[in-house]
Amino acid sequence: MSYLELSGLQKRFGNATAVDDVSLGVAKGESVALLGPSGCGKTTTLRMLAGLIDPDRGSIRVDGKDITGLPAHRRNMGYVFQSYALFPHLTVARNVAFGLEERRRAKAEIARQVEEALALVRLSGLGARKPRELSGGQQQRVALARALVIHPSVLLLDESLSNLDAKLRDAMRHEIRSIQRSLGITTLFVTHDQVEALTMCDRIAVMHRGRIAQIGTPEEIYEKPATRFVAEFVGRANALPAERTAEGKVRLWNEALGFAAPAKGAFDVFVRPQRMRILPLSEATGPDAVRVTGRVLRSVFVGDHVEVLVEGAGGQLTVEMPSGSPAPGEGQAVAVVWPVAESRVFARDAA
Known part of the structure; x- marks a missing residue:
């Protein structure tokens, strides 16, 4: 009441x-x-x-x-x-x-x-x-x-x-x-x-x-x-431009992801930077994770965390790592992974 x-x-x-x-x-x-x-x-x-x-x-x-x-x-x-x-x-x-x-x-x-x-x-x-x-x-x-x-x-x-x-x-x-x-x-x-x-x-x-x-x-x-x-x-988020595969799935940075795309219109995938992890290219990930690859442009110390800027086939994204974690060097090829459940899909022209 x-x-x-x-x-x-x-x-x-x-x-x-x-x-x-x-x-x-x-x-x-x-x-x-x-x-x-x-x-x-x-x-x-x-x-x-x-x-x-x-x-x-x-x-x-x-x-x-x-x-x-x-x-x-x-x-x-x-x-x-x-x-x-x-x-x-x-x-x-x-x-x-x-x-x-x-x-x-x-x-x-x-x-x-x-x-x-x-x-x-x-x-x-x-x-x-x-x-x-x-x-x-x-x-x-x-x-x-x-x-x-x-x-x-x-x-x-x-x-x-x-x-x-x-x-x-x-x-x-x-x-x-x-x-x-x-x-x-x-x-x-x-x-x-x-x-x-x-x-x-x-x-x-x-x-x-x-x-x-x-x-x-x-x-x-x-x-x-x-x-x-x-x-x-509200909060910080990566807005990653995505595409639709012929099967109606999301394609991000040339990687086909395991969830459905909107039926029509341009769209982006939103992911919180603190929910992402950086892994070596050689490290495997499970079926419930999204995985894209790119190269590190720079790492910036921001007190309680380190912001790592990664560039890949579809643009750039930011990963937030806890302070004290070993940050990858500039130019290093890396995998960026996050749980599928952390992905949010929104139309590009939505307000």
Whole structure:
């Protein structure tokens, strides 16, 4: 049973359709990411949910109640903006208290709840400071505390980690996820960062051109992309141009593979580079493996892995080997192998 339900949402700006028939159900306590590139409609969807803009069509329900026509201040949504949107002239405590003051809560209650919210985000004792006296990570925590202190029915996060450096972003991902789980708060998280989506959310809705291309768990989205766009956008993948044999099988780099090709049209085979292995030409492979041959163009050390670029009859591909593994030398003839089950076939002209 969905606690938050978006049904057929649409939004146009002039002649451009930003959101096109988006429907999504989110269970109570679930964390769902809207993942996609800039301009795909994810932030517009979030802003419609928050009541900051009105949909042209469709409905929004929370706990069975239609809130589509309610103004933003009556929706009880906690919103963490990309820029944090803190009031620079107010103290941390007053920033956090803002939503409670707008609701005309008693001063003693406000003080108690602000203290609890700051403790939740590990900012106890910093209530008297101004935002400019805090680090970026601390400002992000203040924004989160301000969103949580009103006990929102839904927490909305809009690219809220994008202004942090890489190390702090990693730490905050785990911290926000821990807080979300401990509170059991229903959360919708907008991001273009696939790592954030994969690590912070129970499910991911990948958006493309105003529509949801695929909804699933992080494992489903990564391992079983439903469209070419999802396969290209989530994770790294080799897109290998392939041909169709007379028997209707896939031919790749002059090698006939043991699975069927699409009935018509040009197509590519997608394979994750970390699922590939490099073997000597003399080493045999089993019937459940795809095997192509080529020559090593170069190997590049990338910290936790080595990227090996191999060129063959059909072009180039990249294999990711664990750091510390002996990498083949430039110009060496090698076999590249991977399990048949790791191959995904998509039409070349599919979006």
